[in-house]
Amino acid sequence: MSRASEEAGEEGDVADVDPAEAFGVVANETRLDILEALWRADDRPVSFSALHDDVAMRDSAQFNYHLQQLTDQFVVKTEAGYDLRHAGAQVVRAVRAGTFTRQPDVDPFAVEGACTRCGGGLEARYADEQFRIDCVDCGKSHGEYEFPPGGLVDRTNEEIATAFDERVRHLHCLAADGVCPSCAGRIHTEIARGGDCCLDVALRAEHVCERCRNELCSPVGLVLLDESVVSAFYDDHGIDLSDRRYWTLPWCVDDEYTTVDSVDPWRVTVEIPLADDRLTVTLDGDLDVVDSECLTCEG
Numbered sequence: 001m002s003r004a005s006e007e008a009g010e011e012g013d014v015a016d017v018d019p020a021e022a023f024g025v026v027a028n029e030t031r032l033d034i035l036e037a038l039w040r041a042d043d044r045p046v047s048f049s050a051l052h053d054d055v056a057m058r059d060s061a062q063f064n065y066h067l068q069q070l071t072d073q074f075v076v077k078t079e080a081g082y083d084l085r086h087a088g089a090q091v092v093r094a095v096r097a098g099t100f101t102r103q104p105d106v107d108p109f110a111v112e113g114a115c116t117r118c119g120g121g122l123e124a125r126y127a128d129e130q131f132r133i134d135c136v137d138c139g140k141s142h143g144e145y146e147f148p149p150g151g152l153v154d155r156t157n158e159e160i161a162t163a164f165d166e167r168v169r170h171l172h173c174l175a176a177d178g179v180c181p182s183c184a185g186r187i188h189t190e191i192a193r194g195g196d197c198c199l200d201v202a203l204r205a206e207h208v209c210e211r212c213r214n215e216l217c218s219p220v221g222l223v224l225l226d227e228s229v230v231s232a233f234y235d236d237h238g239i240d241l242s243d244r245r246y247w248t249l250p251w252c253v254d255d256e257y258t259t260v261d262s263v264d265p266w267r268v269t270v271e272i273p274l275a276d277d278r279l280t281v282t283l284d285g286d287l288d289v290v291d292s293e294c295l296t297c298e299g
Contacts, residue, residue: 022073026091030057030066035074038084039092045081096150104149109157113248115140122247124161126152131164132198133247141200142247143168145216165245173226175207175216176287185211189287191220191266201255203268205287220258221251221270224281229292230272233279 026032037054038046046054048067057063071077074088084092106126111133113122120137132144145168152160174181176189192206197217205223207216224230225246234241251257251272261267266285271278282291 022087025069025073028066028069030055030063031070032091032095033057034067034070035084035088035092036095038075038082039089045078045083047081051082104152106152106160111157111161111247112245113142116142116250116254124157124164131160141198142253143218144198145171161245165247168222168246169225171216172207172218172222176205176223176226180209180212180214181216182214183209183212185209189285191268191285191287192217193260199253201253203255203258203260219251219253219255220268220283220287221249221255221272222246222253223283223287224270224272224289225252227281227289229281229289230279233272233274233277233294237274237277239274 026035033055034051037051038044041054048064051067052060052063055063067075067082070088071082074085074091076083076085104126108123108125111122111124114120115122115135115138117140118135118138120135122133122142123136124131124133126132126147129146129149130144131147133142134140135142145164147164147167151163151167155163171181175187178187178189179185180187187207187209189205189207191203193203197204199217199219201219203220204217205220207218208214225241231241234244246252251270257271257273259269259271261269261282267282267290269280269282271280277294277296279292279294281289284290
């Protein structure tokens with residue numbers, strides 16, 4: 001048994017295929033073409049002959065050899081033909097996302113909103129598959145998160161910014177719910193103070209997947225974007241919260257709106273001002289809402 005298989009067994013997983021072997025199977029242009037052809041098919045399963053024609057490989061025996069190498073792990077054979085397994089679809093998605101094949105060069109561009117610290121303009125930058133938004137005057141970070149290269153293709157700067165906003169909301173709402181956005185494993189969440197942080201905050205939420213070690217961190221307020229009590233608060237003021245870019249919401253990018261009420265157990269209150277009102281939301285150490293109150297600001 002391989003070391004990888006032993007480790008998988010220790011974790012209670014079923015590992016029928018060694019990871020190195022699995023990656024080796026798809027490290028072939030013809031096999032990637034087969035997976036791509038299945039992914040593009042309007043109707044599946046796809047017959048052997050139709051799949052062979054789509055890949056356009058003359059040697060039927062050689063084509064069949066490559067197809068059989070994919071079958072069971074990445075492709076499933078049925079009476080009606082061949083279909084993608086989830087693993088096969090994931091390979092195609094990774095290729096199309098550009099994770100392993102693209103190194104895009106994107107010039108910095110201005111984005112909607114003003115710095116929550118000094119009021120200066122905001123600029124988006126992209127490098128090493130990380131998309132970040134900073135103030136052009138004081139340099140304050142308004143978020144730095146993973147963004148696959150494929151998300152930049154055939155989009156205007158405005159469309160890229162919109163996609164980034166939606167992705168950040170999705171990633172952190174999943175993480176706050178305890179689900180890893182990469183592998184669907186269990187996310188462990190902690191509130192952390194101090195230390196170096198690219199988000200320019202002293203208090204943050206740290207999410208770490210127990211399975212794949214995927215890590216996300218954010219200001220505590222960011223996890224409230226998906227909370228019904230916050231959405232309702234904005235609705236009451238005639239505002240659709242989903243229409244507001246997260247980096248334009250100070251309570252999502254700063255920790256000055258966050259108060260630590262206690263540490264053992266953790267109780268953290270986030271204040272959300274809007275017009276003449278303010279909503280206070282108290283969370284526990286798992287970032288679950290334990291209390292909320294809407295108050296009218298005085299004077």
